[in-house]
Amino acid sequence: MPPEIRLDFEAYARARQQQLYRIAYLLCGDTHRAQDLTQTTLTKLFQHWRRASRADNLDAYAKTVLIRTFLSEQRSRRRERELHTPIAAGPGADQPEVRIALLAALAELAPKARAMVVLRYWEDQTVESVAAQLRCRPGTVKSTCSRALTRLREILGDAAIYVTEG
Template sequence: MPGRDDDFTAYVTARTPWLRRVAYLLCQDWHRADDLVQTAITRLYLHWRRASAADNIDGYARTVLVRVFLAEQRGGWRRRVRLVAEAPDGPGGAADLDGALDLREALAALPPRQRAAVVLRFYCDLSVEQTADVLNCSTGTVKSQTARGLDALRRVLRPAQRLTDGENPA
């Protein structure tokens, strides 16, 4: 269907950079983020009739992307292949580059579901209920995963904050 393909192409062209940023926050690797987005876009195309009829196409696409990420985390490939840490090759311009790198590193250390909950709640600005829908879990699980993720981030980032504020580490 030409109209269907045109609508899909227009949507994907406009929203791929946003999907790629969300994927990067989830997996902390630009190449892997591209793979996640490609898989999510393929699944979105297969269900485009349902997705385009949804009230919130971005929400539908984001849900597909997060579920692709979580499924990959559970799969055997993730356990067999170890990606090496590299400096991000994405766009720069962060005012506090050291702080941004510290945050990315701390975010990468979170377990996948905690990371997904934190990214969805604070980067994608979803409510607890919306996040629960995307993660296919209860609101209580979202709250506990988010709280645990934030606690872990605070524990990791607090010492770095003290050192940048001029406190003596001793």
């Protein structure tokens, strides 16, 4: 790969690594897995950088790679997922008990539902955007998100009061 293309990728990776990590952490709830997921995503981007760098929206392309990598990993690790216990957020969070409760609740959702909720509500993407990234219909995104939010409310119970305040 020519040096100028490599440098272009390195600049992009440095600029977007934290954003990709945050999304990965929300998806899997584990700092180490989020780091691995981010690294895998950046590796895949590097391998296909010529094509990726020509995308209309490179950030959307990278998020799509991240989400698909996460879903693929979840399918292959289904049994391990049942044993998975999310690790609490690091120190310095404004409301660590809310963050812990939310991450634990997200971990209870199916991987695809979790991905939809993170993209739709954390990343504030449109239904159509989420549907395109996950290769499904907008109606599927709407119904899955609705069921996932209902499930999150059930799981969080009284903790949901704190999530909606402030």
